[in-house]
Amino acid sequence: MSVETIERRSTTRKLAPQYKVLLHNDDFNSMEHVTTALLKTVTSLTEPQAVSIMMEAHVNGIALVIVCAQEHAEFYAETLCNYGLMSTIEPDD
Numbered sequence: 067m068s069v070e071t072i073e074r075r076s077t078t079r080k081l082a083p084q085y086k087v088l089l090h091n092d093d094f095n096s097m098e099h100v101t102t103a104l105l106k107t108v109t110s111l112t113e114p115q116a117v118s119i120m121m122e123a124h125v126n127g128i129a130l131v132i133v134c135a136q137e138h139a140e141f142y143a144e145t146l147c148n149y150g151l152m153s154t155i156e157p158d159d
Contacts, residue, residue: 083157085139087131090152091123103149107142108132133158 081115097120104116109130111119122129130152132142139155146153 085136085155086133086158087139087142087146088154088156089119089123089129089131089146090154091127092125095150097121097124100151103104103146103151104131107145107149124147144157 070147080091087108090098094121100120100123101113104119105111108116110132119129119131131146132139134142136155143153143155
């Protein structure tokens with residue numbers, strides 16, 4: 067009678083590092099434009115969420131838009147910039 071050993075491979079996946087997409091306030095885009103740009107860029111946002119993000123940036127100078135994988139974060143930030151908004155990304159600690 068022989069005993070077989072089954073080699074188990076580790077199924078632990080390393081999670082991709084997450085990045086914050088930040089929206090910075092500016093003095094030249096209208097609130098409506100910012101809200102519309104957010105909704106068109108991050109399609110998972112609801113209108114109340116987009117308004118809330120826009121208001122946070124307006125009041126505090128900066129707002130968190132979304133936390134996601136780096137590739138998506140870069141895409142969102144670039145798209146917001148294409149709408150004339152100022153957006154940056156940073157690692158989510």
